[in-house]
Amino acid sequence: MKGILMLRCLVMLALFGVSLPSYATLTIEITGAGENQIPVAIVPFAGEEKLPQSISGIVSADLARTGLFRLVDPAGKAPHEPRDVVYTDWAGVDALAIGSVVEQINGRIAVKFRLLDMVKQTELDAESVSAPGAQLRAIAHRIADMIYEKLTGDPGVFSTRIAYVNRQGKNYRLVVADSDGYGEQTVLSRNEPLLSPAWSPDGSHLAYVSFEQGGAVIYVQSLLTNQRLLLAHFDGSNSAPAWSPDGKQLAIVLTRDGSSQIYLIHPDGTGLRRISFSGAIDTEPSFSPDGQYILFTSDQGGTPQIYRMAVDGSGLSERLTFDDGNNFSPRYSPDGKSFTYTHLENGRFYIATQDFATGQAQLLTDGGWEKRPSFAPNGKIILFATEDQGRGILSTVSSDGRVKQKMFPQSGDIREPTWGPFLKQ
Amino acid sequence: MKKAGLSILLVSLLAACASQKPKEAPTAEAAQPAAAAAPQAAVVADPLNDPNSTLAKRSVYYPFDVSVVQDADKPLLQAHAKYLSEHPDRKVRLEGNCDERGSTEYNIGLGQRRADGVKKVLVLDGANASQLTTISYGEEKPKATGHNEDSWKQNRRTDLNYSAN
Numbered sequence: 001m002k003g004i005l006m007l008r009c010l011v012m013l014a015l016f017g018v019s020l021p022s023y024a025t026l027t028i029e030i031t032g033a034g035e036n037q038i039p040v041a042i043v044p045f046a047g048e049e050k051l052p053q054s055i056s057g058i059v060s061a062d063l064a065r066t067g068l069f070r071l072v073d074p075a076g077k078a079p080h081e082p083r084d085v086v087y088t089d090w091a092g093v094d095a096l097a098i099g100s101v102v103e104q105i106n107g108r109i110a111v112k113f114r115l116l117d118m119v120k121q122t123e124l125d126a127e128s129v130s131a132p133g134a135q136l137r138a139i140a141h142r143i144a145d146m147i148y149e150k151l152t153g154d155p156g157v158f159s160t161r162i163a164y165v166n167r168q169g170k171n172y173r174l175v176v177a178d179s180d181g182y183g184e185q186t187v188l189s190r191n192e193p194l195l196s197p198a199w200s201p202d203g204s205h206l207a208y209v210s211f212e213q214g215g216a217v218i219y220v221q222s223l224l225t226n227q228r229l230l231l232a233h234f235d236g237s238n239s240a241p242a243w244s245p246d247g248k249q250l251a252i253v254l255t256r257d258g259s260s261q262i263y264l265i266h267p268d269g270t271g272l273r274r275i276s277f278s279g280a281i282d283t284e285p286s287f288s289p290d291g292q293y294i295l296f297t298s299d300q301g302g303t304p305q306i307y308r309m310a311v312d313g314s315g316l317s318e319r320l321t322f323d324d325g326n327n328f329s330p331r332y333s334p335d336g337k338s339f340t341y342t343h344l345e346n347g348r349f350y351i352a353t354q355d356f357a358t359g360q361a362q363l364l365t366d367g368g369w370e371k372r373p374s375f376a377p378n379g380k381i382i383l384f385a386t387e388d389q390g391r392g393i394l395s396t397v398s399s400d401g402r403v404k405q406k407m408f409p410q411s412g413d414i415r416e417p418t419w420g421p422f423l424k425q
Numbered sequence: 426m427k428k429a430g431l432s433i434l435l436v437s438l439l440a441a442c443a444s445q446k447p448k449e450a451p452t453a454e455a456a457q458p459a460a461a462a463a464p465q466a467a468v469v470a471d472p473l474n475d476p477n478s479t480l481a482k483r484s485v486y487y488p489f490d491v492s493v494v495q496d497a498d499k500p501l502l503q504a505h506a507k508y509l510s511e512h513p514d515r516k517v518r519l520e521g522n523c524d525e526r527g528s529t530e531y532n533i534g535l536g537q538r539r540a541d542g543v544k545k546v547l548v549l550d551g552a553n554a555s556q557l558t559t560i561s562y563g564e565e566k567p568k569a570t571g572h573n574e575d576s577w578k579q580n581r582r583t584d585l586n587y588s589a590n
Contacts, residue, residue, distance in 0.1 A: 195529050211565065371529075
């Protein structure tokens with residue numbers, strides 16, 4: 001009971017942006033670089049040496065992982081206020097981040113941060129926050145998000161979260177963590193397979209598949225209260241949940257009427273309605289950002305390929321992949337202009353994208369056991385599961401394929417990752 | 426008669442497990458028909474428990490991404506269907522499995538279709554649909570875990586899992 005309460009507290013804290021010390025820190029390995037790296041210097045914040053973790057260190061690690069920035073060593077220069085900055089000291093640096101942190105009473109910290117444009121010699125952004133010290137990592141991620149957005153024009157995703165399954169022997173843990181792998185929290189632990197976690201659009205719930213009752217059934221679980229609802233437990237298999245963008249329904253896959261087909265259902269389990277009628281295996285639905293279409297995997301043409309259909313129930317579907325291999329697990333990009341998927345050819349799985357306008361497909365990875373891609377909510381990074389020396393690990397690739405990252409868990413095999421949405425602050 | 430034979434076998438099996446709680450053995454129920462039956466009835470063992478019977482084989486196998494029962498496995502399923510039609514109280518869970526060369530979700534669909542395909546054949550061959558349930562484990566419960574055909578061919582299968590009677 002205490003354990004459950006503790007977990008609820010953890011999940012609750014997690015939702016309010018608190019990063020607790022992680023008990024399963026990942027090791028991260030980055031390869032590749034963006035085409036034009038932006039030179040940035042992050043000066044250690046005044047007073048941060050008294051904190052358990054350095055804010056500038058977390059910000060630097062966040063930015064470095066994207067491959068889009070070249071982090072310039074401040075080389076001992078340590079301005080903390082704009083008036084201390086000698087612009088001529090920073091030749092070749094486009095942007096400079098400076099700041100300070102003061103420990104307050106009740107364990108709170110006050111953080112000041114400024115981002116300076118070193119070419120125009122102006123202030124690009126600034127923030128001043130006071131928050132519990134436990135939110136140190138969250139504050140640093142927010143600063144990194146601000147820097148990323150100012151310098152690239154796209155919103156940062158350092159404050160977002162990911163979900164995945166960690167398998168250790170027969171034990172399966174459904175885990176939610178920060179996008180850098182820290183702050184791992186177990187949402188559910190079972191000695192039967194768990195798979196296919198799917199975030200509700202507001203990040204408050206996860207739908208997932210569990211085998212705890214024998215066959216595959218779907219649960220929806222609140223990350224706020226930890227309460228869960230058995231959403232679908234019809235005859236046969238119940239799987240592949242995907243939320244509509246408005247959060248008012250889920251697409252799920254049932255075999256109760258024969259082969260795997262796609263149905264819609266409300267998050268409270270009412271209003272079940274079948275929307276695919278192929279008689280083949282139709283699975284892995286993914287809603288378009290406007291909610292009008294569903295991408296899915298189907299073998300109606302003989303091999304598993306990606307199809308698209310309208311949600312209106314007209315029943316018409318259109319095949320999107322035609323190459324030699326098999327294609328699985330489609331997910332729309334956040335702007336709806338492309339999708340990512342898993343491509344299987346000659347025994348190797350690759351992460352690929354296809355552009356809707358041109359029909360052009362691009363393999364983003366070198367091939368191996370790369371499965372289940374999902375876009376970060378800014379569309380710039382794709383998270384997927386892969387294997388390294390027999391271990392299941394997390395990996396990311398930038399959506400242009402240039403920058404890759406491997407994240408090694410301390411223990412267990414990672415499977416079934418999925419990137420969560422932006423959280424409203 | 427057959428039922429009596431089975432009961433006797435169960436009783437003797439239970440008796441053989443000396444460490445098991447003997448009180449739970451269904452002796453009262455089983456003893457009477459057993460006593461009424463000729464002693465030879467005990468020899469008519471349930472063929473399901475005969476390691477030399479065709480019925481000892483409880484798995485059918487598939488090529489990659491195929492869910493249709495293969496011709497080579499049809500005699501085996503005929504034997505199981507015959508047994509099921511002669512033992513209407515028997516129930517089997519058909520468990521579809523896949524190799525890892527697909528997505529986890531596609532494989533749930535494929536495993537389900539494998540299990541449902543076996544069910545269809547068993548019913549055509551005389552089993553009653555009410556004796557059969559199907560389940561898909563997709564690629565979640567592999568028998569062999571290597572990334573090679575030797576493992577994959579063992580994992581592409583449907584198991585006939587008889588429930589204890």
